[in-house]
């Protein structure tokens with residue numbers, strides 16, 4: 061291995077998917093048609109797609125072979141039993157409820173356990189978690205440690221929850237108004253940073269003392285476990301499987317989007333220990349997702365998840381995966397690009413407000429940067445900042461912005477090569493050189509929830525401002 065490389069791919073390529081870079085003019089046209097929203101650009105017009113690591117993994121030959129063993133029986137599919145056993149073995153929970161993706165698991169859990177006016181803390185709620193709670197009148201609180209909001213603080217386990225803040229919060233809001241506490245691993249809205257085992261344990265102890273259930277948003281559980289093995293004292297000799305088992309032994313349940321760390325294109329699940337709660341969750345599941353042995357998935361999907369869950373906890377896979385993200389982070393850091401530090405699990409996060417200091421927050425610098433990166437190299441990324449999390453103050457009508465204004469370069473699992481990563485770095489560096497020409501945006505249309513998905517935007521030129 062040369063000095064600047066990352067661990068070699070522990071796989072070789074058996075099947076490929078063609079990608080093409082459009083001309084600059086074609087990209088410009090695609091932007092206009094999309095209303096300057098990268099979610100509205102057809103994927104064929106994207107060269108390198110870093111919009112998300114969700115549902116974009118390349119499946120292995122074993123997973124594809126598993127697809128052909130799908131038992132599509134309405135009730136009792138054999139793939140469900142394999143899926144259930146795999147989840148039980150890896151996570152240690154008693155009840156396993158399949159769902160079509162992560163947000164369905166969230167909706168079902170929240171419908172069964174929350175009421176209007178309740179409070180739910182998280183390290184940082186991800187957008188779907190927050191939306192599924194807020195739509196029910198639940199008040200969401202982000203209690204990550206303060207350092208997480210300092211993008212340059214190069215410390216380990218920046219996803220940790222602030223334990224003092226959590227105790228104070230429970231004290232103020234009272235345990236009976238808090239249906240559960242949640243922790244997101246890794247912390248997607250805060251730089252993809254891991255949560256330490258020590259912190260998971262501390263949160264769990266507080267919850268158990270106060271008799272508040274504790275759930276983990278488990279999307280990127282294996283990546284989180286890898287950081288624990290690598291950086292937390294006492295874990296280097298343990299296997300990822302052992303670490304995962306311990307992490308979840310402190311929780312009462314988990315919501316999971318299998319589209320991330322189960323290496324599949326669709327799927328999710330809910331897992332809990334409580335018998336009575338599981339029954340209620342299954343009854344809710346049947347109303348909209350489907351019967352308890354498929355929950356909105358085909359038998360073949362459950363088989364692919366079972367196999368993916370076993371592959372994702374392999375040490376060499378994780379070394380390569382996290383190494384790849386770190387490699388891109390290193391190239392950009394060396395070039396002086398403002399980055400969220402340290403390098404996280406699934407993505408590199410650019411600091412859009414520092415990248416574009418001339419664009420004020422109410423002109424959405426992260427949004428501008430996603431457009432600029434598409435313009436420059438046909439790269440699709442996502443803004444995680446004011447457009448995603450901005451809120452109108454009910455008294456002043458002014459928009460309140462989140463602390464971080466980030467652009468996420470999410471790396472799909474097992475998809476891109478080192479030359480792709482080099483191209484991505486070059487594109488970001490080129491864009492940085494031209495940063496003074498990049499303009500802000502105003503909203504032309506927005507939906508009441510999750511507005512970033514469907515917004516239409518207008519570039520602010522001096523002539524139309």
Ligand code: P71
Nearest residue numbers: 112113114161162163186188244248279317319
């Ligand atoms: C991600 C996504 C999917 C996404 C969301 C918004 C814009 C673009 C793409 C989904 C998550 C997540 C966490 C921590 C729950 C979900 C929902 N993330 N928790 O990061 O990251 O899972 O998509 O399967 O419903 O790109 P779901």
